[in-house]
Amino acid sequence: VARVTATALEGIPELRAGDDLAALLVAAMPSEPPPIPSDVLVLAHKAVSKVEGRTRALSTVRPGDRAQALAAELGKDPRHVQVVLDETREIRRAANGILISVTHHGFVCANAGVDASNAPDDTVILLPLDPDRSARELRARLGELLGVAPAVLITDSFGRAWRHGQSDVAIGCAGLAPLEDWRGRTDSRGRTLRATWIAVADELAAAADLARTKDAGQPAVLISGAGRHVTAEDGPGAAALLRDDATDLFR
Amino acid sequence: VARVTATALEGIPELRAGDDLAALLVAAMPSEPPPIPSDVLVLAHKAVSKVEGRTRALSTVRPGDRAQALAAELGKDPRHVQVVLDETREIRRAANGILISVTHHGFVCANAGVDASNAPDDTVILLPLDPDRSARELRARLGELLGVAPAVLITDSFGRAWRHGQSDVAIGCAGLAPLEDWRGRTDSRGRTLRATWIAVADELAAAADLARTKDAGQPAVLISGAGRHVTAEDGPGAAALLRDDATDLFR
Numbered sequence: 265v266a267r268v269t270a271t272a273l274e275g276i277p278e279l280r281a282g283d284d285l286a287a288l289l290v291a292a293m294p295s296e297p298p299p300i301p302s303d304v305l306v307l308a309h310k311a312v313s314k315v316e317g318r319t320r321a322l323s324t325v326r327p328g329d330r331a332q333a334l335a336a337e338l339g340k341d342p343r344h345v346q347v348v349l350d351e352t353r354e355i356r357r358a359a360n361g362i363l364i365s366v367t368h369h370g371f372v373c374a375n376a377g378v379d380a381s382n383a384p385d386d387t388v389i390l391l392p393l394d395p396d397r398s399a400r401e402l403r404a405r406l407g408e409l410l411g412v413a414p415a416v417l418i419t420d421s422f423g424r425a426w427r428h429g430q431s432d433v434a435i436g437c438a439g440l441a442p443l444e445d446w447r448g449r450t451d452s453r454g455r456t457l458r459a460t461w462i463a464v465a466d467e468l469a470a471a472a473d474l475a476r477t478k479d480a481g482q483p484a485v486l487i488s489g490a491g492r493h494v495t496a497e498d499g500p501g502a503a504a505l506l507r508d509d510a511t512d513l514f515r
Numbered sequence: 516v517a518r519v520t521a522t523a524l525e526g527i528p529e530l531r532a533g534d535d536l537a538a539l540l541v542a543a544m545p546s547e548p549p550p551i552p553s554d555v556l557v558l559a560h561k562a563v564s565k566v567e568g569r570t571r572a573l574s575t576v577r578p579g580d581r582a583q584a585l586a587a588e589l590g591k592d593p594r595h596v597q598v599v600l601d602e603t604r605e606i607r608r609a610a611n612g613i614l615i616s617v618t619h620h621g622f623v624c625a626n627a628g629v630d631a632s633n634a635p636d637d638t639v640i641l642l643p644l645d646p647d648r649s650a651r652e653l654r655a656r657l658g659e660l661l662g663v664a665p666a667v668l669i670t671d672s673f674g675r676a677w678r679h680g681q682s683d684v685a686i687g688c689a690g691l692a693p694l695e696d697w698r699g700r701t702d703s704r705g706r707t708l709r710a711t712w713i714a715v716a717d718e719l720a721a722a723a724d725l726a727r728t729k730d731a732g733q734p735a736v737l738i739s740g741a742g743r744h745v746t747a748e749d750g751p752g753a754a755a756l757l758r759d760d761a762t763d764l765f766r
Contacts, residue, residue, distance in 0.1 A: 265522060266733065268726045272517040357764045364764045372677040372765070421713070425676035425765040426623040428758050429694045429714030431721070433678070443680045462672070462724070463680030470682070471722035473713070474519045474741055482517065490725055507679050513608045513615045514623070514676040515766050 268489035270306075270475040272482040279483075281317035286405035289484055293410075302491025303414040305406070306472035309435055310379065310389050311483035312398050312418055318390040320347050334358055344378070347388055351376035367391060370506045371435060373422045391420065395436025396501030403438040403498065414486070415439035415494045418502075419469040425514060432473035434465035434505060438498040442466075442505055464493045465502055519740035521557075521726040523733040530734075532568035537656035540735055544661075553742025554665040556657070557723035560686055561630065561640050562734035563649050563669055569641040571598050585609055595629070598639055602627035618642060621757045622686060624673045642671065646687025647752030654689040654749065665737070666690035666745045669753075670720040676765060683724035685716035685756060689749040693717075693756055715744045716753055 273292040279285065289307075293299050313319065327335065327342035331349055335342035338361050345363070349355075352365040356372065365376035369391070377391040392398045399416040407413030418436035423429075434442060442465035449460070468487055476482035509515070524543040530536065540558075544550050564570065578586065578593035582600055586593035589612050596614070600606075603616040607623065616627035620642070628642040643649045650667040658664030669687035674680075685693060693716035700711070723736035760766070 265525070266726050266728070266731075267520060267522045268722065269518060269520045270722070274516070359764055360762070362764060374764075423765050424714075425763060426758055427684070427714065427717065427756050429712045429717070429756065431714045431717050461680045463675070463678065463682045464725070466678065466680070466682050467721035467725050470718035471519065471521070471725055474715070474718050474722055475517050477517070505678050505680065507677055511611070512676060513610055513613060513625075514674050 266489075268471065268487065270471045270485050270487045272476040273484040273486060274482065276311070276481065276484060278481075279311055279314040281315060281319070283315045284405075285311060285315045286402055286409055290406065290409045292484065293486065297488075299410060299412065299414050299486060300488075301412045301414060302488070302494050304417055304440060304468055304487040304490055304494060305402075305414045306417045306419060306468060306485045306487060307402075308432075308483040309377070309391055309395065309418050309420045312392050312395070312402070312436075313389045316392055316398065318392055319387050320390065322347070322386050322388060334363065338363070344380070344388060347390070348376045348378050351378055351390055369395070369435070370503070371420075371422075373420065377420055377435075391435060392418065396438065396503055397436075399436040399438035399501065400498045413439065417465060417468055417472070419472065421473070431466075432469040434463075434469045434502040437465050437502045439495055440465055440468075441493050441495055441499060442502055444493060463505060464490075465505060468493075517740075519722065519738065521722050521736050521738045523727040523731075524735040524737060525733065527562070527732065527735060529732075530562055530565040532566060532570070534566045535656075536562060536566045537653055537660055541657065541660045543735065544737065548739075550661060550663065550665050550737060551739075552663045552665060553739070553745050555668055555691060555719055555738040555741055555745065556653075556665045557668045557670060557719060557736045557738060558653075559683075559734040560628070560642055560646065560669050560671045563643050563646070563653070563687075564640045567643055567649065569643055570638050571641065573598070573637050573639060585614065589614070595626075595631070595639060598641070599627045599629050602629055602641055620646070620686070620754070622671075622673075624671065628671055628686075642686060643669065647689065647754055648687075650687040650689035650752065651749045664690065668716060668719055668723070670723065672724070682717075683720040685714075685720045685753040688716050688753045690746055691716055691719075692744050692746055692750060693753055695744065714756060715741075716756060719744070 325343040327346040331346035357364040421430040472485035576594040578597040582597035608615040672681040695713040727733035
């Protein structure tokens, strides 16, 4: 039977800079069934950012002129806007209290992924500097501790063009083929397939999000049954999902 | 334990116009555990379109001038382009062999969802005329046959802005809250949440897609563990996911 199961890990404590996240994840993993190499461990990026110290205390931020002007226009805290600008390669839009940024990684998202929720007071959480590297390092450490290394996927909640609401997407991964390529393959009758390049990493991120609630402190979800997308090598990471503006017909 | 499971249904035959899809789905459902009202039955739209007769034989299509011109520009079959135009409210882009359409329903997708794969020769498959109505009708019929009515979700694979690859999204649903609204709610420490309006229907569509392979004739997936999004009433449908251009900062 083709079956995919996403299970939220419980009992992960509040995380701080320098914590051994892999060890905390291993402690939270079910013993029955034990994790196997074809599993995918999905992490909300906040867990990773916190242990990596990718946070900023707003009290230490001096907003510049541009941040002050944007903050006045949008009705936001100028210090928060300054942090967003620091994480941004290019601002695409500024309206309705939201900045749409292209981050230094190339992700297009609201407020460059800078997040004040689930953070200690006065502190905002940034995206990891290099989420693919974070995923690779976490996978290696899990391999040391467990003997087996599941794939690792790091996610964030992004808004989308054309459609309301946010969906979780991949911002980093290791041990996972982020796109399943059926281009050139055909269906059971030999015809060209319509959906031929499937964003598996984003679908896994979305599936994981269903298994947890936003306020329950469940940053980690273990997915089983998706082993055909798991690879021994770390692979290209979620950077492979980034689309050039020039080829983007959906904007 | 918070756990979501997606299981592909097996043994669904090739579908034809007029088939009782609900009866075929019931026959394919597992007896153990039996389906319960908190389950979500996810269907690739092709299954629905076929039984509803939402197909066209290209041999009966007379391409008009605009279809001929676009087909020459894009290197496509002019009859196929005519069908796309018939399903389109507005063409947004035409490049790289792809038309980006706004469908009559308001969906933004490649080729208005018109699909030649997994269809009998010379036939293309259209999106259902009203996928939310299709979902409601199917849910009612499942209720008659099963005694319980799971939520019904109808999906298609859409490309996205900014990101490579396609992901399955919701085009119709019944018995499901398509968006989970946390706006105004706070996290465990009383702070505003960043992701506050979650496109649950799209995340369910993505999760279901992981449980099947594109060439295995598995149009239906049963999801359990997502009961908190299931509603007794049919609800607003996937139409609630459509975003006005005016408020869309992500384009």
